Amino acid sequence: MKRLLTYLSSSGTSAVRRFRQQPPLVLTLQVALALSLLGALMAWSTLLQAWLTAWVLLAFLPLGAMALLMVHGLTGGAWGDESHLVWRNLVASMPLFALALLPLLLGLDVLFPWMAAHDTLPDVVRHKRFYLNEPFFIARTLLYLMIWVGLSLGLTRPPSSRSSTPRWYAPGLIVWALTVTFFCYDWLMSLEPTFYSDIYGLEIMAICVVSVLALGLFISVVSLRPSIRLDLANLWLAVLLGWAFLAFSQLIIVWSANLPFEISWYLNRSEGAWLWVGRLSTLLFLAIPFAMLLPTAAKRRSGWLRLTAAIALVGYLLHMHWLVWPSFTTSGWAFLFGPIAIVTLATAALWWIGDTRRHALIAFRSVEEKYHDGT
Amino acid sequence: MSEATSNASKRYGLLGRFHDADALIVAIRTLREEGYRELEAFSPYPVEELNEALGVRSRWLTVVTLIASLAVAAGTYWMVWYSAAVDYPFVVGGKPLHSWPPFALIAFVLAILSAVVTAFLGMLCGNRLPRLYHPAFNITMFERASNDAFFLLTNVGTLTHDEIESLRSRLTDLGAEDVQEVPP
Numbered sequence: 001m002k003r004l005l006t007y008l009s010s011s012g013t014s015a016v017r018r019f020r021q022q023p024p025l026v027l028t029l030q031v032a033l034a035l036s037l038l039g040a041l042m043a044w045s046t047l048l049q050a051w052l053t054a055w056v057l058l059a060f061l062p063l064g065a066m067a068l069l070m071v072h073g074l075t076g077g078a079w080g081d082e083s084h085l086v087w088r089n090l091v092a093s094m095p096l097f098a099l100a101l102l103p104l105l106l107g108l109d110v111l112f113p114w115m116a117a118h119d120t121l122p123d124v125v126r127h128k129r130f131y132l133n134e135p136f137f138i139a140r141t142l143l144y145l146m147i148w149v150g151l152s153l154g155l156t157r158p159p160s161s162r163s164s165t166p167r168w169y170a171p172g173l174i175v176w177a178l179t180v181t182f183f184c185y186d187w188l189m190s191l192e193p194t195f196y197s198d199i200y201g202l203e204i205m206a207i208c209v210v211s212v213l214a215l216g217l218f219i220s221v222v223s224l225r226p227s228i229r230l231d232l233a234n235l236w237l238a239v240l241l242g243w244a245f246l247a248f249s250q251l252i253i254v255w256s257a258n259l260p261f262e263i264s265w266y267l268n269r270s271e272g273a274w275l276w277v278g279r280l281s282t283l284l285f286l287a288i289p290f291a292m293l294l295p296t297a298a299k300r301r302s303g304w305l306r307l308t309a310a311i312a313l314v315g316y317l318l319h320m321h322w323l324v325w326p327s328f329t330t331s332g333w334a335f336l337f338g339p340i341a342i343v344t345l346a347t348a349a350l351w352w353i354g355d356t357r358r359h360a361l362i363a364f365r366s367v368e369e370k371y372h373d374g375t
Numbered sequence: 376m377s378e379a380t381s382n383a384s385k386r387y388g389l390l391g392r393f394h395d396a397d398a399l400i401v402a403i404r405t406l407r408e409e410g411y412r413e414l415e416a417f418s419p420y421p422v423e424e425l426n427e428a429l430g431v432r433s434r435w436l437t438v439v440t441l442i443a444s445l446a447v448a449a450g451t452y453w454m455v456w457y458s459a460a461v462d463y464p465f466v467v468g469g470k471p472l473h474s475w476p477p478f479a480l481i482a483f484v485l486a487i488l489s490a491v492v493t494a495f496l497g498m499l500c501g502n503r504l505p506r507l508y509h510p511a512f513n514i515t516m517f518e519r520a521s522n523d524a525f526f527l528l529t530n531v532g533t534l535t536h537d538e539i540e541s542l543r544s545r546l547t548d549l550g551a552e553d554v555q556e557v558p559p
Binding site for chain 2: 248251252255256258294
């Protein structure tokens with residue numbers, strides 16, 4: 001996309017030349033945002049679906065980082081003392097994600113089947129309408145977003161003002177768990193309103209933390225001491241196994257009960273290509289990282305961990321697509337607007353956190369050089 | 376005691392007591408560089424660098440544990456599959472005869488059990504435990520190994536008298552607060 005624009009600009013229109021003077025990030029953001037707006041006009045429902053997928057894919061990362069920061073604040077430990085910078089910089093993008101979810105409130109009728117007329121709904125969904133109705137849903141969403149923005153602002157305050165652990169970390173963590181649970185009941189589980197799983201919230205909490213540990217290690221592993229790498233990799237392995245346990249529990253409970261309303265969730269996800277996306281994401285997100293995180297000596301090596309994290313992040317991308325997309329009846333536009341929405345939100349988040357944090361995230365290599373010079 | 380004096384040439388080793396873990400590690404590294412290989416270290420709490428300093432690069436336990444758990448997982452899965460799908464095919468709850476979710480659960484659980492048991496038994500074998508006698512038990516100060524002192528035991532079975540004396544002074548040079556001979 002960028003190359004195309006560079007090419008166009010050399011052909012000389014002044015508007016494009018003005019574009020070119022922008023830094024590449026802002027340029028990408030502008031183009032992606034323009035394409036997203038175009039998508040909103042051309043294929044409103046598909047864009048909403050793509051936007052929601054991109055949102056959960058990306059916003060779960062800062063959400064997971066919040067949990068890590070609060071857990072570390074309560075328990076302490078060298079792993080967090082030396083890696084808090086990366087989590088804090090990721091958490092700083094939360095207010096943007098809160099804003100980016102608001103447009104979706106305009107399209108609830110397109111996204112959620114339970115918005116349909118009361119008479120057309122199956123019985124099992126009709127009984128849920130006291131909870132799944134538009135005003136209550138919007139109120140809840142605004143509450144979650146306000147809480148998350150509040151937590152992120154609290155967690156990204158400069159560390160000098162926080163000599164001791166703030167008292168609100170423990171309640172913050174409880175509120176985090178509740179809001180994440182109910183958020184994904186609302187925004188993910190109710191995409192297929194007949195489906196219900198108790199364990200869904202825990203599963204999403206685990207996946208937030210697993211994915212952000214993979215991302216954080218991918219970004220910052222070179223700047224960490226080998227013993228810290230080992231600690232973080234072990235944390236990652238533990239939460240990954242926790243997630244696998246939760247995901248498998250849900251599968252075996254739904255599979256054993258075999259109720260038509262519940263099993264359809266899995267049937268939708270084992271049709272056609274989704275079956276293979278699911279298998280591939282399990283392989284990349286769970287099986288390969290699990291095997292790679294077993295040998296202790298390798299967990300001290302930055303190259304090994306970075307490779308593991310890259311594989312896991314590809315698996316995470318596939319898994320979130322597998323989790324969200326099969327809920328929708330969608331159009332071919334999804335192939336176009338799916339990636340565009342991801343690029344838009346990712347660049348917007350990078351733009352939002354500002355130069356200092358962005359450079360800190362991208363330039364961890366320089367920290368490594370410092371570390372090697374220093375010791 | 377009388378046995379030890381009558382058999383003075385026979386010694387198991389020299390036991391050096393160190394004040395802290397760092398001194399112990401330095402002593403181990405130096406002695407290993409000087410060619411002493413049969414070293415044993417004792418500390419009141421686990422010291423992370425000790426394995427590396429002693430040159431213990433034992434991987435067999437983790438490998439054996441992995442192999443045991445994989446073998447048990449495969450064996451269990453086969454057993455469940457054979458009994459449920461081949462030997463006594465019986466449809467439960469309309470599920471297919473070969474239903475992997477519950478089979479995998481049983482295979483996983485037994486794999487974990489076998490990994491734990493293998494690791495535990497392997498640890499005991501590797502450490503030659505339970506062991507009711509060790510020459511170091513003859514030394515009174517050795518009791519402090521579980522309290523506040525760090526010990527380095529050097530096997531001197533093949534050394535001559537002079538070599539033992541030089542090793543003794545070497546240990547003192549390296550910071551040993553006390554060096555005592557350990558009878559066999």
